[in-house]
Amino acid sequence: MSERLVLLGYVAGAHGVRGALRVKLHNATSSTLEPGVALHLRTRGAGAKEGAGDGDAGEIKILSRFAPKPGSDMVRMWLEGVDSREGADALRGREVFVPRAALPEPEDDEYYLDDLVGLPVVREREGGEPESLGTITGLSSNGLQDLLVIRLRGAEWLLPALPVFIVAIEAQRVVVDVHDDMLPESR
The missing domain is CATH 2.40.30.60 (RimM)
Known part of the structure; x- marks a missing residue:
């Protein structure tokens, strides 16, 4: 391999x-x-x-x-x-x-975007179970910033790989804070 x-x-x-x-x-x-x-x-x-x-x-x-x-x-x-x-x-x-x-190993509070491919994406909900928003299937760019390509029930959506959206990477999952209008309509 x-x-x-x-x-x-x-x-x-x-x-x-x-x-x-x-x-x-x-x-x-x-x-x-x-x-x-x-x-x-x-x-x-x-x-x-x-x-x-x-x-x-x-x-x-x-x-x-x-x-x-x-x-x-x-x-x-x-x-x-x-x-x-x-x-x-x-x-x-x-x-x-x-x-x-x-590549050098990242520090504890750092990560390589490539290492996120394959991880599930969730959004925390107050007083409830986290909401599944899909799985990171790849990376892209819009020329200004890196983007996470996320697949959710057959639909793809793009999330800018910025700290304002990526809240945490914990327990082999990516926790994000996004508005509903950023998500695919088919969810």
């Missing part, structure tokens, strides 16, 4: 003529993508499925990396086996994944 992979960003394009890549990261301050780390490049939309699929370039080691400029989410890096602009251009649009084990 392959280990779980976590999405960190995507290849935005080539930089220069010697095979450097421009990689847009979801967290540009992350120290995860350092020289020697093995990453996976997958065709956009292939996801973090186990094993190498048709869209997986396999495991590739980072040779070197330049930190992003202040205020930028773009890094430049060189990968093993990519030594020309054409080789780098061929990887444009690929999503960049690393094994979950390569």
